[in-house]
Amino acid sequence: MVIPFSPPRIDDKIIAEVTKALQSGWITTGPRTKLFEKKIAEYCNVTDVLAVNSWTAGAELLLYWYGIKEGDEVIVPVYTYCATANIVRHRGAKVIMVDVTSDFGIDISKIEKHINARTKAVIPVDVGGLPIDYAALNLLLQKQKVKELFVPESENQQKLGRILVLSDAAHSFGAVYQNVKVGSQADFTVFSFHAVKNLTTAEGGAICINLPKPFKNDEIYKQLNTLTLHGQNKDALAKTQKGSWEYDVIDAGFKCNMTDILASIGLVEFDRYENDTLPKRKWVFEKYTEVLKKFEWAITPLYEDEHRITSYHLYLLRIKDISLEQRNSIIQEIFDQDVSVNVHYKPLPLLSYYKSLEYNMDDYPVAKKLWETEISLPVFYDITEEQVIKVIEVVVKSVNKVLQK
Numbered sequence: 001m002v003i004p005f006s007p008p009r010i011d012d013k014i015i016a017e018v019t020k021a022l023q024s025g026w027i028t029t030g031p032r033t034k035l036f037e038k039k040i041a042e043y044c045n046v047t048d049v050l051a052v053n054s055w056t057a058g059a060e061l062l063l064y065w066y067g068i069k070e071g072d073e074v075i076v077p078v079y080t081y082c083a084t085a086n087i088v089r090h091r092g093a094k095v096i097m098v099d100v101t102s103d104f105g106i107d108i109s110k111i112e113k114h115i116n117a118r119t120k121a122v123i124p125v126d127v128g129g130l131p132i133d134y135a136a137l138n139l140l141l142q143k144q145k146v147k148e149l150f151v152p153e154s155e156n157q158q159k160l161g162r163i164l165v166l167s168d169a170a171h172s173f174g175a176v177y178q179n180v181k182v183g184s185q186a187d188f189t190v191f192s193f194h195a196v197k198n199l200t201t202a203e204g205g206a207i208c209i210n211l212p213k214p215f216k217n218d219e220i221y222k223q224l225n226t227l228t229l230h231g232q233n234k235d236a237l238a239k240t241q242k243g244s245w246e247y248d249v250i251d252a253g254f255k256c257n258m259t260d261i262l263a264s265i266g267l268v269e270f271d272r273y274e275n276d277t278l279p280k281r282k283w284v285f286e287k288y289t290e291v292l293k294k295f296e297w298a299i300t301p302l303y304e305d306e307h308r309i310t311s312y313h314l315y316l317l318r319i320k321d322i323s324l325e326q327r328n329s330i331i332q333e334i335f336d337q338d339v340s341v342n343v344h345y346k347p348l349p350l351l352s353y354y355k356s357l358e359y360n361m362d363d364y365p366v367a368k369k370l371w372e373t374e375i376s377l378p379v380f381y382d383i384t385e386e387q388v389i390k391v392i393e394v395v396v397k398s399v400n401k402v403l404q405k
């Protein structure tokens with residue numbers, strides 16, 4: 001049997017909760033979604049969380065809310081999934097790519113030189129679940145010199161008075177930064193609950209709202225919530241109240257609300273996340289590292305240091321000094337022995353669309369090296385010890401075979 005890469009954990013508990021939601025008479029956004037939001041808010045130390053139907057939709061909504069438009073620039077790491085950059089293009093703005101450091105996070109020391117009067121936001125990414133250094137990024141954006149460059153062009157930009165930090169925390173739900181869970185370090189932190197993520201709702205996401213004063217986060221929640229429903233000032237539940245049919249549309253909003261069916265999956269996933277899902281994923285990481293670190297060719301991923309603990313989302317193994325061709329041959333060997341692996345990520349300049357916009361991979365030497373030598377190993381809740389051992393054996397055998405050629 002092939003060992004899969006990261007199947008979701010769908011068991012009787014999930015099926016029972018989804019069935020309950022289906023039978024409840026309320027299947028779109030309703031009480032289950034609101035309860036899910038409340039639980040995430042408590043877990044992430046923020047007052048307001050808005051559930052949405054994907055990371056992508058939620059994050060694009062935030063760029064819209066901040067008034068990002070054609071002519072603006074948004075800084076993203078070059079090493080990420082396309083969604084981080086695509087949402088910037090959806091708003092007509094320019095993607096400014098910055099190289100990463102060897103732990104896969106954006107190189108904060110390289111951001112300042114890209115900041116100018118057109119820069120409106122930075123979207124750092126917690127790749128694999130390891131938080132970036134939020135304190136260093138916030139410090140940079142608070143610098144007088146950097147703030148003076150900022151030219152506000154919308155009411156919300158005026159109010160914030162600086163570059164927005166929108167954290168791409170698609171991978172890092174449950175990760176820890178300076179002793180607190182990821183969620184309260186940026187202006188907005190957006191999680192993904194896509195099927196391959198640690199905590200899934202099939203598709204879905206959540207926005208932690210954590211703007212400084214004079215913003216009132218509960219008011220921003222209401223504004224954003226309205227924007228997830230076409231800018232309609234009453235949601236479906238409110239409209240079911242007696243005589244309450246009438247509504248207005250106050251903006252040309254989006255349509256990206258989470259449904260109660262999806263939230264019912266999320267509620268089960270949430271309740272077992274901290275004490276069951278995360279420890280299991282940690283166990284898998286530790287098993288891999290315990291054995292692989294003994295090999296001279298292995299660069300095992302960093303998943304904990306004095307400020308950060310990962311959410312154990314992706315096990316980003318690297319093979320020292322191999323070429324792209326060797327990496328691809330190793331992957332082929334691994335697949336031939338019935339183990340599924342992956343590569344995270346093909347950097348943005350290598351994707352045809354971004355290549356056509358004339359980004360050049362040679363401008364990002366660290367990302368280039370990481371991508372050429374990276375192989376992501378399977379991590380999922382139901383993986384057995386036997387399977388972990390098989391993955392390790394197959395990886396070792398495949399690397400040795402290719403290195404000996």
Ligand SMILES: Cc1ncc(COP(=O)(O)O)c(C=O)c1O
Nearest residue numbers: 054055056081083170192193194
């Ligand atoms: C780093 C990163 N950002 C954003 C996304 C997009 O998430 P979603 O599929 O929920 O829109 C993903 C999804 O894989 C991702 O890996």
